[in-house]
Amino acid sequence: MHDPRIDQLADVLLDHSCQLQKGEKILIEAIDLPEPNLVCSLVEGAAARGAIPLVTIKDQNVQRSLYRTATKESMDLAAKFEKARMEEMNAYIGIRGAANSSQHADVDQPQMDLYQEYWSQVVHTLIRVPKTKWVVLRYPTDSFAQAAKMSSRAFEDFYFKVCTADYAAMAEAQKPLVARMEAADQVRIVGPGTELEFSIKDIPVIPCNGDRNIPDGEVFTAPVRDSINGKISFNTQSRYQGTVFSDIVFEFKDGKIVNASANEPEKINAILDSDDGARYCGEWSLGTNNHVKHPMLDTLFDEKIGGSFHLTPGQAYEIADNGNRSRIHWDLVLIQRPDYGGGEVYFDGELLRKDGRFVPDDLQGLNIGLNEGP
Template identity: 75%
Template sequence: MHDSRIDKLANLLLDHSCSLKSGEHILIEAFDLPEPNLVTALVEGAAERGAVPLVSWKNNAILRSLYRTATEASMKAAAEFEGARMKSVQAYVGIRGAYNSSQFADVPHDRMDLFQQHWWKQVHGAVRVPDTKWVVLRYPTDSFAQAANKSTSAFEDFFFDVCTADYKAMGKAQEPLVARMQAADRVRITAPGTALEFSIKDIPVIPCNGERNIPDGEVFTAPVRDSINGIIRFNTQSRYQGTVFSDIEFEFKDGKIIRAESSDTERINAILDSDEGARYCGEWSLGTNNRVREPMLDTLFDEKIGGSFHLTPGQAYEEADNGNNSRIHWDLVLIQRADYGGGDIWFDDELIRKDGHFLPADLKELNAGL
């Protein structure tokens, strides 16, 4: 049966996210999708707009074998192959499904590090992110629904509702927050187990409303690289490189993570030792999508949760660059709503958000539906 929700999502991806124009080449890259309906809708939609669609259909079990057998030579060869392809397109849509969300859990860290350094960073970090009109999203698979503690049918309803939000209205509501972040110097954050301070002075502020991630809903910047001091205890789990981490706690001194603990302290420290920049943070962001309320072990959803923020060890984005370079970029989420223990965010001497709710009058619209 034809699902009109897929057509609506495809049109949003092509027109709002990619602003696809006649004559442009678009790469549609799909991972572990249970059926091709969104891909075919994108192919046909791109062709209708006079663009040239290209498709790559990938399987995570095969990628697992490539990662487990990785050598520097094999990863560089893959990067050369895929980098040439990425350089030939003007737009990119990445659709990420998963039959098994833990497919990469048994890939040794040193092999996954080879992938991150020589393949992912060279293709996606160096070409896709700065040089294409790109957007990435998940797909509502059974395993994804299970991680969200929903039936597949209920999760599909949630997925399409959240992903096809009114992003123009979201962008308008974010404007006062952008202005306040641009004017701020010191940020102070408190929550259970958390007392953190840093500066965002003179770092660009970027509102996100459907152009790069679907679903979307965040406003991000970056801490001044050496300015973070204090302790943070994240209250959501995070899946990274196939492993689920919980009870993550960092202690910062002059921007550097000097202590890291979690449910797998050895592995988290191995990740943070990937390179010099991995123990510094390249992003700080406030979640503004109040339709997303509970974590589901998926960064693209979890980092947008209403009443949350995320702090990111690793690479800074070019648009909000604090000078930190790394082959990792790991968004870790702390929810500050009262049902998650509460917490405050201060900009300089003004309390901006308490228990997940914005307090200044010009930010109250961001509380809608929370």
């Protein structure tokens, strides 16, 4: 039986996220989906809008084999054809199912570096992100529900509720936060194991409300590249390149991560040594989606958690550019609600957020729903 929520989600992706127009070409890329219902709805919906859909289906088992056997020549060849295709597109929707989210855990770091530098960066960082109307999302699977510590049925209900949120209302609530971030210079963050300072002066501020990620809910900018000093202790696990990292602690001096520790110290330092920009940060963002309360080892959800922020070693986005360039972009999340240890964020000495709740009167709309539900 067809679930009508699939069609509702497809409409959000086509109309709100991609704003798809007649005659435009759209690439729908699906990875490890358990069934094709959403892809079919997107194809039929794109065609009904007079657009031209193209579909590619990928399997993470096959991708693992490609990464494990990667050479510069093989990654160059893959990028050549995917680059040519992406350059033809006006829009892109990426749907990831991931039957096994740790599928790439045994791919050696040098091989992943080859993929990142010669394939991913060429196709996605240099073409898809700056030159198409794009959106990426996960798909509800049993393994996804397990990571969220929920039954499959309960997770499915949660997933569709969060992914089809009122993004127009979210955009309105974010406006005063955007104004405050644009006016701010010095940011100070304190919490358990954390005392961090940096500048965001003159870096563009970008509100995210359903036009690039589903689910969405964040306002991001970037630290001035050499301005970060202090220590940060992340309290949220992160799965990156197939490995689950926890207890991540960074020490910064003049923007650079000079000391990094975690449960996998060798792996985390290997990632941070990928290139010259990997130990500098390219993004800082405040999470504003209060429907998402707890981490589930999935960055697209975890980075939006109400009362959280994330800090990102690696590549800066061109639309909020601090000049940092890297083949990695790793969003790491710290939740500051009381149930995760609390904490404070200050802008130029003024308390902006305490224990996950925004303090100024003009930001109270961003607190709605923060203390509701599980």
